[in-house]
Amino acid sequence: MFKRALVTYATKYGSTAGIAEAIGESVRGEGIQADVMPAKDAGVIESYDLVIVGSPVYAGKWLSDATDFLKRNSASLKDKKVAFFAAGLIMNEDTPENRLKMEESLKEAKEIVSPFATEFFAGKLEYKKLSFPVRMLVKAMKSSEGDFRDFEKIGEWGRSLLI
Numbered sequence: 001m002f003k004r005a006l007v008t009y010a011t012k013y014g015s016t017a018g019i020a021e022a023i024g025e026s027v028r029g030e031g032i033q034a035d036v037m038p039a040k041d042a043g044v045i046e047s048y049d050l051v052i053v054g055s056p057v058y059a060g061k062w063l064s065d066a067t068d069f070l071k072r073n074s075a076s077l078k079d080k081k082v083a084f085f086a087a088g089l090i091m092n093e094d095t096p097e098n099r100l101k102m103e104e105s106l107k108e109a110k111e112i113v114s115p116f117a118t119e120f121f122a123g124k125l126e127y128k129k130l131s132f133p134v135r136m137l138v139k140a141m142k143s144s145e146g147d148f149r150d151f152e153k154i155g156e157w158g159r160s161l162l163i
């Protein structure tokens, strides 16, 4: 049984923080201490035996805050259980093809640390948060605006890591 978990995340517009908080809550609900913090702020991680790292996917890749966290802590992560999650709008359609694309976003991360579990979640997109050129770009790509995060599924995955 795990004693203490860290849920750490990268984000550009904040919605992945919500996914990380939901995972943290689900783990705490099982009686395990869990801290949730941005990957760029995560310092000493020695006291954790479970580390859950996640990032949204932008242009097919994890954000560098998440991979930098792995690089910084690669030595100590070797003695811990590590799980990855990625959030992206392509997971609005949970198909094998889209899962494969999400899997590709983890390529660099998996070269640094090998996770025992990985999951992909649909994310959130708000046009009003985007700069004008980025908004034009995502509109041209016909990306749907909305909050597609499935908190039930997210919580279930968090609990499944403890079994």
Ligand SMILES: Cc1cc2nc3c(=O)[nH]c(=O)nc-3n(C[C@H](O)[C@H](O)[C@H](O)COP(=O)(O)O)c2cc1C
Binding pocket: 010, 011, 012, 013, 014, 015, 016, 017, 056, 057, 058, 059, 060, 061, 087, 088, 089, 090, 091, 122, 123, 124, 125, 130, 134, 137, 138
């Ligand atoms: C410029 C841009 C590029 C994106 N590229 C991808 C992508 O390649 N794959 C994907 O599934 N989602 C993509 N998304 C959607 C984001 O991953 C999604 O909105 C995510 O939930 C945002 O997380 P955040 O609020 O934590 O930054 C993109 C969004 C933007 C604005």
